[in-house]
């Protein structure tokens with residue numbers, strides 16, 4: 073490798089032509105030889121994932137001709153006859169891999185349904201060419217509508233719903249929040265604290281959604297919630313806040329790598345509250361202004377009220393070993 077800045081999603085160094093792969097174990101982009109192989113520090117041989125051409129997967133697989141641990145988590149993909157779905161599939165896979173790096177970096181273990189059929193995680197990345205798809209999470213299965221990879225479609229939905237932010241990565245971060253609440257909060261001794269912060273999650277889900285769509289968000293919702301979507305139900309408040317936890321930690325990490333933030337991770341801050349107020353808010357304000365300088369919408373079009381800091385603190389405290 074030539075030392076040129078390596079981007080996470082490149083399979084080849086654009087400067088010197090060396091083949092690249094992502095080693096999840098080493099959390100690094102590494103060079104692969106002419107046969108698509110990489111030998112790690114322990115002497116194990118890794119291979120370019122077989123889905124490189126199908127989904128643009130840049131991760132390394134344990135066996136030749138095999139697929140990587142990220143691809144293992146995809147349970148359903150568009151069928152081979154669905155050209156449109158297949159063209160949208162790589163966008164979702166890229167967001168999914170990004171999400172997995174977020175979780176790895178923060179220390180949240182990810183167990184697939186292949187290992188734990190009941191409590192493991194998997195993804196159904198569904199084409200909505202021939203059927204309606206509803207984005208959601210249930211019992212460890214995250215369902216994604218591949219139409220969301222189409223910018224024109226997604227922006228239209230965003231405008232219909234009046235949302236300030238809508239991305240494929242944001243969907244993955246939100247939905248895995250539902251999974252994490254199910255695994256790390258429900259049925260544990262943390263549930264009482266979660267109810268105090270987010271409300272009673274046993275509230276009738278459909279009734280609350282119906283209320284939201286007939287009456288809209290409560291008055292002065294911005295004093296207690298990160299978004300109007302978060303006001304719908306305690307589950308949605310948790311998932312929305314969780315998504316922001318990942319937005320913040322990942323964006324600060326990236327900014328730090330490029331010299332734009334003084335600290336990199338939450339481990340450098342005395343608390344998550346301090347991380348948000350001392351690092352995230354100055355950084356996101358600056359990045360909003362950078363975007364405005366390019367005539368673009370704000371990078372982070374949200375305001376964080378004090379009660380949301382408490383919710384974020386709770387979510388950060390769910391990290392193993394924190």
Ligand SMILES: [Zn+2]
Nearest residue numbers: 121129140143
């Ligand atoms: Zn893969």
Ligand SMILES: [Zn+2]
Nearest residue numbers: 246250308311
């Ligand atoms: Zn949700």
